[in-house]
Amino acid sequence: MMSDKILSGIHEAIGQTPLVELSRLARRWQVEGRILAKLEYLNPGFSKKDRIALQIIEEAEKSGALKPGQAVVEVTSGNTGTGLAIVCTVKGYPFAAVMSKGNSPERVRMIQALGGEVILVDQAPGARPGYVSGEDLALVEEKAKTVARERKAFLADQFNNEANVRAHEYHTGEEIWRQSGGGVDAYVDFVGTGGTFAGCARALKKHNPNIHCYIAEPAAAPYLSGGPVTCPDHKIQGGGYSRDLPLLAKDLVDGYVTVTDEEAVQAARDLARIEGIFAGFSSGANVAAARTLLMGREKGKSIALTINDCGLKYLSTDLYPC
Numbered sequence: 001m002m003s004d005k006i007l008s009g010i011h012e013a014i015g016q017t018p019l020v021e022l023s024r025l026a027r028r029w030q031v032e033g034r035i036l037a038k039l040e041y042l043n044p045g046f047s048k049k050d051r052i053a054l055q056i057i058e059e060a061e062k063s064g065a066l067k068p069g070q071a072v073v074e075v076t077s078g079n080t081g082t083g084l085a086i087v088c089t090v091k092g093y094p095f096a097a098v099m100s101k102g103n104s105p106e107r108v109r110m111i112q113a114l115g116g117e118v119i120l121v122d123q124a125p126g127a128r129p130g131y132v133s134g135e136d137l138a139l140v141e142e143k144a145k146t147v148a149r150e151r152k153a154f155l156a157d158q159f160n161n162e163a164n165v166r167a168h169e170y171h172t173g174e175e176i177w178r179q180s181g182g183g184v185d186a187y188v189d190f191v192g193t194g195g196t197f198a199g200c201a202r203a204l205k206k207h208n209p210n211i212h213c214y215i216a217e218p219a220a221a222p223y224l225s226g227g228p229v230t231c232p233d234h235k236i237q238g239g240g241y242s243r244d245l246p247l248l249a250k251d252l253v254d255g256y257v258t259v260t261d262e263e264a265v266q267a268a269r270d271l272a273r274i275e276g277i278f279a280g281f282s283s284g285a286n287v288a289a290a291r292t293l294l295m296g297r298e299k300g301k302s303i304a305l306t307i308n309d310c311g312l313k314y315l316s317t318d319l320y321p322c
Contacts, residue, residue, distance in 0.1 A: 009090040014050045017042050019179035024274050031294040034302040045082040047309035053083030055167035056156050071153035075144045078107025085116035098144040102132040106313045131233040134241040164195030173203025176304050185301035190216040190285040192239035194248035201252040212254040216289035225256035235261035238282040263288040278311035
């Protein structure tokens with residue numbers, strides 16, 4: 001949202017993103033109810049991860065865990081790395097992103113353009129190029145810990161750092177509640193670290209404990225709901241890593257929804273062509289999950305979700321073919 005004051009830096013432009021009803025999509029899909037989409041791709045780094053980057057760095061500054069001029073290192077699929085590159089550039093911290101070679105090259109170039117260093121890690125043996133599995137991510141985490149130790153750097157640690165949850169509890173979730181006028185019946189999220197789900201669900205349930213909060217998972221890797229993992233290197237980048245998530249807060253989960261690769265891709269394309277919202281795989285997964293809920297358990301209700309990042313980050317993939 002446009003500020004009515006001059007900002008001291010681009011980091012102050014993070015947050016306060018619009019909430020948009022996807023009414024055209026609901027009509028095209030012939031579903032009863034409302035899909036309320038929080039446009040997180042309008043953050044400066046084009047993703048919701050800008051929020052956690054700012055929260056993690058500012059909490060670390062306040063606690064003394066991050067010293068002036070100290071290096072920052074983080075495991076990332078690209079979005080958190082972009083957010084951290086922005087925040088670290090503004091605040092004067094050297095930043096290194098440790099990434100799997102399975103991530104799209106646009107993300108690498110963005111981080112480098114913003115002054116960050118990118119350390120690429122080979123994928124696990126047998127992994128599909130262009131798709132990051134939990135095994136790939138484990139290799140990246142091991143490398144990041146080594147780099148942080150060698151450089152005496154602050155490790156942002158988004159998969160374990162509670163600041164990740166607080167960014168969405170204090171801000172994203174509260175914004176959804178306020179912007180919707182309290183008109184939210186359900187919330188759904190395709191989880192990566194689990195921080196967005198935990199934070200938004202906690203904020204929304206504080207206002208109304210009857211709001212149903214759902215986790216969306218890849219149909220080929222429904223690990224969190226206890227289903228069989230038949231394809232850990234699915235197409236939906238940014239989540240579905242088939243691993244335990246310390247930040248998830250399972251007591252807030254009211255149900256699970258599975259989404260196929262094809263459903264996520266088609267929903268992302270429909271978002272662009274019908275609503276003019278240019279987003280990535282996980283945003284498509286969120287919208288596809290909302291569609292499933294409106295056709296069943298939440299028919300006629302209002303479902304909130306986040307549009308996680310921008311489609312520009314996926315132009316080298318098959319998400320938006322020429």
